[in-house]
Amino acid sequence: MSIADRFYQALKGRMETTRPPRSHGAFDGALLYNTHDVATRSTQSATSMCQAAGATAAQQRGALDAASDHARLLVARGRDLRATAQQVRESLERAKLVALNAGLEGSRLGEPVGKAMVAIADEMRTLVGRGLESLEDHLTLLSQVDRERDKLQEQVEHAGQRAGNLAEELLRSQAALREANAALSKLGEGLQRSTGADPQMARAVSSAAEHARGLLDALSTLSGHSQRGLMWRALAPTIKPLLRLLRDLDQGARAQNGNS
Amino acid sequence: MAPDAAETGGAVDAAHTAGVVVTLDEQLYFVPAEVAGRIVQRPVVTRVPGTHIGMALIGGRVVTVIHVGPRRDELLLCEVEGELLALSGLSVCGSGFYPREGDQVRVDDQLVPAFNVKGALLEAELELWTQQRGTRNLRS
Numbered sequence: 026m027s028i029a030d031r032f033y034q035a036l037k038g039r040m041e042t043t044r045p046p047r048s049h050g051a052f053d054g055a056l057l058y059n060t061h062d063v064a065t066r067s068t069q070s071a072t073s074m075c076q077a078a079g080a081t082a083a084q085q086r087g088a089l090d091a092a093s094d095h096a097r098l099l100v101a102r103g104r105d106l107r108a109t110a111q112q113v114r115e116s117l118e119r120a121k122l123v124a125l126n127a128g129l130e131g132s133r134l135g136e137p138v139g140k141a142m143v144a145i146a147d148e149m150r151t152l153v154g155r156g157l158e159s160l161e162d163h164l165t166l167l168s169q170v171d172r173e174r175d176k177l178q179e180q181v182e183h184a185g186q187r188a189g190n191l192a193e194e195l196l197r198s199q200a201a202l203r204e205a206n207a208a209l210s211k212l213g214e215g216l217q218r219s220t221g222a223d224p225q226m227a228r229a230v231s232s233a234a235e236h237a238r239g240l241l242d243a244l245s246t247l248s249g250h251s252q253r254g255l256m257w258r259a260l261a262p263t264i265k266p267l268l269r270l271l272r273d274l275d276q277g278a279r280a281q282n283g284n285s
Numbered sequence: 286m287a288p289d290a291a292e293t294g295g296a297v298d299a300a301h302t303a304g305v306v307v308t309l310d311e312q313l314y315f316v317p318a319e320v321a322g323r324i325v326q327r328p329v330v331t332r333v334p335g336t337h338i339g340m341a342l343i344g345g346r347v348v349t350v351i352h353v354g355p356r357r358d359e360l361l362l363c364e365v366e367g368e369l370l371a372l373s374g375l376s377v378c379g380s381g382f383y384p385r386e387g388d389q390v391r392v393d394d395q396l397v398p399a400f401n402v403k404g405a406l407l408e409a410e411l412e413l414w415t416q417q418r419g420t421r422n423l424r425s
Contacts, residue, residue: 119326122359125305126323128380132303133318136382143381150379
Protein backbone atom coordinates (compact mmCIF):
# COMPACT_ATOMS: atom_id res chain seq x y z
CA MET A 26 0.00 0.00 0.00
CA SER A 27 1.45 3.39 -0.97
CA ILE A 28 1.89 6.33 1.42
CA ALA A 29 -0.99 8.17 -0.25
CA ASP A 30 -3.20 5.08 0.14
CA ARG A 31 -2.33 4.87 3.83
CA PHE A 32 -3.00 8.60 4.29
CA TYR A 33 -6.35 8.30 2.56
CA GLN A 34 -7.38 5.24 4.57
CA ALA A 35 -6.38 6.96 7.83
CA LEU A 36 -8.32 10.10 6.86
CA LYS A 37 -11.35 8.06 5.86
CA GLY A 38 -11.21 6.07 9.10
CA ARG A 39 -10.91 9.25 11.10
CA MET A 40 -13.91 10.76 9.32
CA GLU A 41 -16.00 7.66 9.91
CA THR A 42 -15.15 7.41 13.61
CA THR A 43 -15.48 11.12 14.42
CA ARG A 44 -18.90 11.94 15.81
CA PRO A 45 -20.60 15.02 14.39
CA PRO A 46 -20.52 17.95 16.86
CA ARG A 47 -23.77 18.77 18.48
CA SER A 48 -23.46 22.52 18.10
CA HIS A 49 -20.92 24.97 16.84
CA GLY A 50 -20.20 28.56 17.50
CA ALA A 51 -19.44 30.89 14.60
CA PHE A 52 -15.74 30.87 15.50
CA ASP A 53 -15.60 27.02 15.65
CA GLY A 54 -17.26 26.90 12.24
CA ALA A 55 -14.75 29.37 10.90
CA LEU A 56 -11.86 27.30 12.24
CA LEU A 57 -13.33 24.14 10.71
CA TYR A 58 -13.69 25.87 7.37
CA ASN A 59 -10.16 27.14 7.59
CA THR A 60 -8.82 23.64 8.36
CA HIS A 61 -10.94 22.20 5.56
CA ASP A 62 -9.53 24.78 3.13
CA VAL A 63 -5.95 23.93 4.15
CA ALA A 64 -6.60 20.17 3.72
CA THR A 65 -8.21 20.75 0.30
CA ARG A 66 -5.34 22.90 -0.90
CA SER A 67 -2.81 20.34 0.38
CA THR A 68 -4.46 17.40 -1.38
CA GLN A 69 -4.78 19.43 -4.60
CA SER A 70 -1.13 20.39 -4.40
CA ALA A 71 -0.17 16.75 -3.68
CA THR A 72 -2.24 15.63 -6.70
CA SER A 73 -0.43 18.11 -8.97
CA MET A 74 2.96 17.01 -7.64
CA CYS A 75 2.01 13.34 -8.10
CA GLN A 76 0.99 14.03 -11.71
CA ALA A 77 4.29 15.81 -12.38
CA ALA A 78 6.27 12.99 -10.71
CA GLY A 79 4.30 10.40 -12.74
CA ALA A 80 5.10 12.22 -15.97
CA THR A 81 8.80 12.40 -15.01
CA ALA A 82 8.82 8.69 -14.11
CA ALA A 83 7.24 7.84 -17.49
CA GLN A 84 9.87 9.96 -19.29
CA GLN A 85 12.62 8.25 -17.30
CA ARG A 86 11.19 4.85 -18.23
CA GLY A 87 11.25 5.90 -21.90
CA ALA A 88 14.84 7.12 -21.64
CA LEU A 89 15.93 3.88 -19.94
CA ASP A 90 14.18 1.79 -22.61
CA ALA A 91 16.07 3.77 -25.26
CA ALA A 92 19.34 3.19 -23.36
CA SER A 93 18.58 -0.55 -23.24
CA ASP A 94 17.98 -0.56 -27.02
CA HIS A 95 21.35 1.16 -27.52
CA ALA A 96 23.03 -1.45 -25.33
CA ARG A 97 21.48 -4.18 -27.55
CA LEU A 98 22.82 -2.36 -30.62
CA LEU A 99 26.26 -2.41 -28.99
CA VAL A 100 26.04 -6.22 -28.88
CA ALA A 101 25.59 -6.29 -32.66
CA ARG A 102 28.43 -3.79 -33.13
CA GLY A 103 30.64 -5.97 -30.91
CA ARG A 104 29.91 -8.99 -33.15
CA ASP A 105 30.83 -6.92 -36.23
CA LEU A 106 34.06 -5.83 -34.55
CA ARG A 107 34.93 -9.44 -33.71
CA ALA A 108 34.28 -10.53 -37.31
CA THR A 109 36.54 -7.74 -38.60
CA ALA A 110 39.23 -8.61 -36.06
CA GLN A 111 39.03 -12.24 -37.18
CA GLN A 112 39.64 -11.16 -40.79
CA VAL A 113 42.61 -9.06 -39.69
CA ARG A 114 43.99 -12.01 -37.73
CA GLU A 115 43.67 -14.33 -40.75
CA SER A 116 45.42 -11.77 -42.96
CA LEU A 117 48.24 -11.38 -40.43
CA GLU A 118 48.60 -15.16 -40.10
CA ARG A 119 48.91 -15.40 -43.88
CA ALA A 120 51.44 -12.56 -43.91
CA LYS A 121 53.40 -14.44 -41.24
CA LEU A 122 53.47 -17.55 -43.43
CA VAL A 123 54.57 -15.44 -46.40
CA ALA A 124 57.42 -14.01 -44.29
CA LEU A 125 58.48 -17.48 -43.12
CA ASN A 126 58.43 -18.83 -46.68
CA ALA A 127 60.36 -15.78 -47.92
CA GLY A 128 62.98 -16.44 -45.23
CA LEU A 129 63.20 -20.09 -46.26
CA GLU A 130 63.52 -19.20 -49.95
CA GLY A 131 66.12 -16.55 -49.13
CA SER A 132 68.15 -19.04 -47.10
CA ARG A 133 67.90 -21.52 -49.98
CA LEU A 134 69.37 -18.92 -52.34
CA GLY A 135 72.43 -18.77 -50.10
CA GLU A 136 74.70 -15.88 -49.18
CA PRO A 137 75.04 -13.10 -50.20
CA VAL A 138 72.05 -13.24 -52.63
CA GLY A 139 69.49 -14.44 -50.12
CA LYS A 140 70.78 -12.59 -47.07
CA ALA A 141 68.76 -9.42 -47.77
CA MET A 142 65.65 -11.50 -48.39
CA VAL A 143 66.12 -13.36 -45.09
CA ALA A 144 66.65 -10.07 -43.24
CA ILE A 145 63.50 -8.53 -44.76
CA ALA A 146 61.53 -11.71 -44.00
CA ASP A 147 62.74 -11.61 -40.37
CA GLU A 148 61.72 -7.96 -40.02
CA MET A 149 58.35 -8.65 -41.59
CA ARG A 150 57.77 -11.64 -39.31
CA THR A 151 58.63 -9.52 -36.25
CA LEU A 152 56.22 -6.77 -37.33
CA VAL A 153 53.46 -9.25 -38.08
CA GLY A 154 54.09 -10.88 -34.69
CA ARG A 155 53.68 -7.49 -32.97
CA GLY A 156 50.51 -6.90 -34.97
CA LEU A 157 49.11 -10.25 -33.85
CA GLU A 158 49.97 -9.51 -30.21
CA SER A 159 48.25 -6.12 -30.41
CA LEU A 160 45.24 -7.75 -32.02
CA GLU A 161 45.05 -10.27 -29.16
CA ASP A 162 45.22 -7.35 -26.69
CA HIS A 163 42.40 -5.64 -28.57
CA LEU A 164 40.32 -8.80 -28.50
CA THR A 165 40.93 -9.16 -24.75
CA LEU A 166 39.83 -5.53 -24.26
CA LEU A 167 36.82 -6.17 -26.45
CA SER A 168 35.87 -9.13 -24.24
CA GLN A 169 36.13 -6.86 -21.18
CA VAL A 170 33.98 -4.24 -22.94
CA ASP A 171 31.45 -7.01 -23.72
CA ARG A 172 31.28 -7.99 -20.06
CA GLU A 173 30.91 -4.35 -18.93
CA ARG A 174 28.25 -3.77 -21.59
CA ASP A 175 26.30 -6.85 -20.41
CA LYS A 176 26.38 -5.54 -16.84
CA LEU A 177 25.29 -2.09 -18.05
CA GLN A 178 22.40 -3.57 -20.03
CA GLU A 179 21.30 -5.59 -16.99
CA GLN A 180 21.41 -2.52 -14.73
CA VAL A 181 19.57 -0.34 -17.27
CA GLU A 182 16.84 -2.98 -17.57
CA HIS A 183 16.50 -3.18 -13.79
CA ALA A 184 16.35 0.63 -13.58
CA GLY A 185 13.66 0.61 -16.30
CA GLN A 186 11.61 -1.92 -14.31
CA ARG A 187 11.98 0.16 -11.17
CA ALA A 188 10.94 3.32 -13.05
CA GLY A 189 7.88 1.43 -14.34
CA ASN A 190 6.97 0.35 -10.80
CA LEU A 191 7.41 3.93 -9.59
CA ALA A 192 5.11 5.23 -12.37
CA GLU A 193 2.42 2.69 -11.40
CA GLU A 194 2.76 3.59 -7.71
CA LEU A 195 2.39 7.28 -8.59
CA LEU A 196 -0.72 6.54 -10.64
CA ARG A 197 -2.23 4.74 -7.66
CA SER A 198 -1.28 7.70 -5.45
CA GLN A 199 -3.01 10.09 -7.88
CA ALA A 200 -6.17 7.98 -7.74
CA ALA A 201 -6.03 7.95 -3.92
CA LEU A 202 -5.55 11.72 -3.81
CA ARG A 203 -8.48 12.26 -6.17
CA GLU A 204 -10.62 10.19 -3.80
CA ALA A 205 -9.31 12.26 -0.87
CA ASN A 206 -10.26 15.45 -2.75
CA ALA A 207 -13.76 14.12 -3.40
CA ALA A 208 -14.09 13.11 0.26
CA LEU A 209 -12.93 16.55 1.39
CA SER A 210 -15.48 18.16 -0.90
CA LYS A 211 -18.24 16.08 0.68
CA LEU A 212 -16.82 16.95 4.09
CA GLY A 213 -17.13 20.65 3.18
CA GLU A 214 -20.75 20.20 2.19
CA GLY A 215 -21.45 18.32 5.44
CA LEU A 216 -19.73 21.08 7.38
CA GLN A 217 -21.92 23.70 5.79
CA ARG A 218 -25.04 21.71 6.59
CA SER A 219 -24.04 21.03 10.21
CA THR A 220 -22.82 24.55 11.07
CA GLY A 221 -25.39 26.37 8.98
CA ALA A 222 -22.81 29.07 8.37
CA ASP A 223 -22.13 30.77 5.10
CA PRO A 224 -18.67 29.53 3.97
CA GLN A 225 -17.65 33.00 2.78
CA MET A 226 -18.66 34.55 6.06
CA ALA A 227 -16.97 31.79 8.07
CA ARG A 228 -13.74 32.30 6.13
CA ALA A 229 -13.95 36.09 6.69
CA VAL A 230 -14.47 35.52 10.45
CA SER A 231 -11.53 33.12 10.55
CA SER A 232 -9.34 35.60 8.72
CA ALA A 233 -10.46 38.49 10.99
CA ALA A 234 -9.77 36.37 14.09
CA GLU A 235 -6.28 35.57 12.84
CA HIS A 236 -5.57 39.26 12.21
CA ALA A 237 -7.06 40.27 15.55
CA ARG A 238 -4.75 37.80 17.29
CA GLY A 239 -1.80 39.33 15.47
CA LEU A 240 -2.88 42.88 16.40
CA LEU A 241 -3.33 41.85 20.02
CA ASP A 242 0.15 40.34 20.14
CA ALA A 243 1.70 43.49 18.61
CA LEU A 244 -0.14 45.83 21.00
CA SER A 245 0.86 43.67 23.99
CA THR A 246 4.50 44.08 22.99
CA LEU A 247 4.08 47.88 22.77
CA SER A 248 2.15 48.20 26.07
CA GLY A 249 5.31 48.23 28.18
CA HIS A 250 6.87 51.04 26.14
CA SER A 251 7.50 54.46 27.83
CA GLN A 252 6.33 56.72 24.94
CA ARG A 253 2.69 55.63 24.99
CA GLY A 254 1.33 59.06 24.02
CA LEU A 255 3.42 59.17 20.89
CA MET A 256 2.38 55.63 19.98
CA TRP A 257 -1.34 56.40 20.53
CA ARG A 258 -1.10 59.41 18.24
CA ALA A 259 0.50 57.23 15.57
CA LEU A 260 -1.99 54.35 15.94
CA ALA A 261 -5.17 56.33 16.63
CA PRO A 262 -6.11 56.99 12.95
CA THR A 263 -6.19 53.22 12.41
CA ILE A 264 -7.40 51.99 15.79
CA LYS A 265 -10.33 54.43 16.22
CA PRO A 266 -12.29 53.29 13.13
CA LEU A 267 -11.60 49.70 14.24
CA LEU A 268 -12.99 50.38 17.70
CA ARG A 269 -16.09 52.00 16.18
CA LEU A 270 -16.60 49.00 13.94
CA LEU A 271 -16.21 46.57 16.84
CA ARG A 272 -18.69 48.60 18.93
CA ASP A 273 -21.24 48.52 16.10
CA LEU A 274 -20.75 44.78 15.69
CA ASP A 275 -21.19 44.24 19.43
CA GLN A 276 -24.35 46.38 19.55
CA GLY A 277 -25.77 44.56 16.55
CA ALA A 278 -25.06 41.19 18.17
CA ARG A 279 -26.70 42.30 21.44
CA ALA A 280 -29.76 43.58 19.57
CA GLN A 281 -30.00 40.26 17.68
CA ASN A 282 -29.76 38.29 20.95
CA GLY A 283 -32.40 40.55 22.56
CA ASN A 284 -34.78 39.97 19.66
CA SER A 285 -34.30 36.22 19.74
CA MET B 286 60.04 -28.48 -54.30
CA ALA B 287 62.17 -25.33 -54.07
CA PRO B 288 65.54 -25.39 -55.87
CA ASP B 289 68.65 -25.73 -53.70
CA ALA B 290 71.47 -23.22 -53.36
CA ALA B 291 73.68 -25.01 -55.88
CA GLU B 292 70.97 -24.77 -58.59
CA THR B 293 70.34 -21.08 -58.04
CA GLY B 294 73.98 -20.13 -57.89
CA GLY B 295 73.88 -19.00 -54.25
CA ALA B 296 76.05 -20.59 -51.58
CA VAL B 297 75.64 -21.17 -47.86
CA ASP B 298 79.01 -21.14 -46.13
CA ALA B 299 80.16 -24.22 -44.24
CA ALA B 300 79.51 -22.62 -40.85
CA HIS B 301 75.85 -21.87 -41.60
CA THR B 302 72.92 -23.96 -42.74
CA ALA B 303 69.55 -22.94 -44.16
CA GLY B 304 66.22 -24.15 -42.89
CA VAL B 305 63.30 -23.53 -40.55
CA VAL B 306 63.07 -23.67 -36.76
CA VAL B 307 59.92 -25.28 -35.35
CA THR B 308 58.51 -25.92 -31.87
CA LEU B 309 56.87 -29.11 -30.67
CA ASP B 310 55.85 -29.53 -27.02
CA GLU B 311 57.81 -26.35 -26.15
CA GLN B 312 60.99 -27.93 -27.60
CA LEU B 313 62.82 -26.32 -30.56
CA TYR B 314 63.73 -28.39 -33.62
CA PHE B 315 65.46 -27.57 -36.89
CA VAL B 316 64.29 -28.76 -40.31
CA PRO B 317 66.94 -28.19 -43.03
CA ALA B 318 66.01 -26.42 -46.28
CA GLU B 319 66.76 -29.61 -48.24
CA VAL B 320 63.78 -31.26 -46.47
CA ALA B 321 61.51 -28.30 -45.68
CA GLY B 322 59.68 -27.03 -48.77
CA ARG B 323 57.28 -24.34 -47.59
CA ILE B 324 54.77 -23.48 -44.92
CA VAL B 325 51.11 -23.56 -45.94
CA GLN B 326 47.79 -22.61 -44.35
CA ARG B 327 46.12 -25.74 -43.05
CA PRO B 328 43.60 -27.03 -45.62
CA VAL B 329 40.84 -29.57 -44.92
CA VAL B 330 42.61 -32.74 -43.71
CA THR B 331 40.82 -36.09 -43.91
CA ARG B 332 42.11 -38.39 -41.19
CA VAL B 333 42.79 -42.09 -41.72
CA PRO B 334 40.90 -43.72 -38.83
CA GLY B 335 43.03 -45.28 -36.12
CA THR B 336 46.26 -43.62 -37.30
CA HIS B 337 48.11 -40.33 -37.04
CA ILE B 338 47.88 -39.92 -40.80
CA GLY B 339 45.59 -37.77 -42.92
CA MET B 340 45.15 -36.75 -46.54
CA ALA B 341 44.92 -33.19 -47.87
CA LEU B 342 44.78 -31.42 -51.23
CA ILE B 343 47.67 -28.93 -51.36
CA GLY B 344 48.51 -27.03 -54.54
CA GLY B 345 46.44 -29.47 -56.62
CA ARG B 346 48.23 -32.55 -55.26
CA VAL B 347 47.02 -35.11 -52.73
CA VAL B 348 49.55 -35.01 -49.90
CA THR B 349 50.00 -37.30 -46.89
CA VAL B 350 49.66 -35.39 -43.62
CA ILE B 351 51.41 -36.78 -40.55
CA HIS B 352 50.14 -35.52 -37.22
CA VAL B 353 53.13 -35.11 -34.91
CA GLY B 354 51.51 -32.75 -32.41
CA PRO B 355 48.30 -30.95 -31.45
CA ARG B 356 46.31 -29.29 -34.25
CA ARG B 357 47.70 -25.99 -35.59
CA ASP B 358 46.71 -23.60 -38.35
CA GLU B 359 49.76 -24.31 -40.52
CA LEU B 360 51.39 -27.33 -42.16
CA LEU B 361 55.09 -27.75 -42.97
CA LEU B 362 55.41 -29.22 -46.44
CA CYS B 363 58.49 -31.48 -46.70
CA GLU B 364 60.10 -33.77 -49.27
CA VAL B 365 61.66 -37.01 -48.10
CA GLU B 366 63.32 -39.18 -50.76
CA GLY B 367 61.17 -37.67 -53.46
CA GLU B 368 57.96 -38.16 -51.51
CA LEU B 369 55.90 -35.09 -50.63
CA LEU B 370 54.41 -35.03 -47.12
CA ALA B 371 53.07 -32.43 -44.73
CA LEU B 372 53.76 -32.26 -40.99
CA SER B 373 50.89 -31.11 -38.79
CA GLY B 374 51.29 -29.98 -35.18
CA LEU B 375 54.56 -28.14 -35.59
CA SER B 376 54.71 -24.40 -35.06
CA VAL B 377 57.19 -22.68 -37.39
CA CYS B 378 58.88 -19.87 -35.48
CA GLY B 379 61.76 -18.90 -37.79
CA SER B 380 63.47 -19.39 -41.10
CA GLY B 381 66.86 -18.40 -42.54
CA PHE B 382 70.56 -19.12 -41.96
CA TYR B 383 71.61 -20.70 -38.67
CA PRO B 384 75.14 -21.40 -37.33
CA ARG B 385 75.87 -25.12 -37.55
CA GLU B 386 77.47 -27.05 -34.65
CA GLY B 387 77.81 -30.71 -35.57
CA ASP B 388 74.37 -32.22 -36.17
CA GLN B 389 72.72 -29.27 -34.43
CA VAL B 390 72.22 -25.55 -35.10
CA ARG B 391 72.48 -22.61 -32.73
CA VAL B 392 69.34 -20.49 -32.26
CA ASP B 393 69.59 -17.62 -29.74
CA ASP B 394 72.44 -19.30 -27.76
CA GLN B 395 70.53 -22.57 -27.71
CA LEU B 396 71.60 -25.75 -29.48
CA VAL B 397 68.68 -27.11 -31.47
CA PRO B 398 68.55 -30.69 -32.78
CA ALA B 399 67.26 -31.60 -36.23
CA PHE B 400 63.70 -32.87 -36.49
CA ASN B 401 63.63 -36.46 -37.72
CA VAL B 402 61.17 -36.08 -40.61
CA LYS B 403 62.15 -39.45 -42.10
CA GLY B 404 61.63 -41.09 -38.71
CA ALA B 405 58.14 -39.57 -38.46
CA LEU B 406 57.32 -40.92 -41.94
CA LEU B 407 58.59 -44.41 -41.08
CA GLU B 408 56.63 -44.40 -37.82
CA ALA B 409 53.46 -43.40 -39.70
CA GLU B 410 54.01 -46.13 -42.29
CA LEU B 411 54.56 -48.72 -39.55
CA GLU B 412 51.37 -47.61 -37.86
CA LEU B 413 49.51 -47.94 -41.17
CA TRP B 414 50.85 -51.48 -41.77
CA THR B 415 49.96 -52.53 -38.21
CA GLN B 416 46.46 -51.15 -38.75
CA GLN B 417 46.13 -53.02 -42.07
CA ARG B 418 47.35 -56.31 -40.49
CA GLY B 419 44.85 -55.90 -37.63
CA THR B 420 42.01 -55.43 -40.11
CA ARG B 421 43.07 -58.57 -42.03
CA ASN B 422 43.17 -60.61 -38.79
CA LEU B 423 39.67 -59.47 -37.97
CA ARG B 424 38.42 -60.51 -41.45
CA SER B 425 40.05 -63.97 -41.21
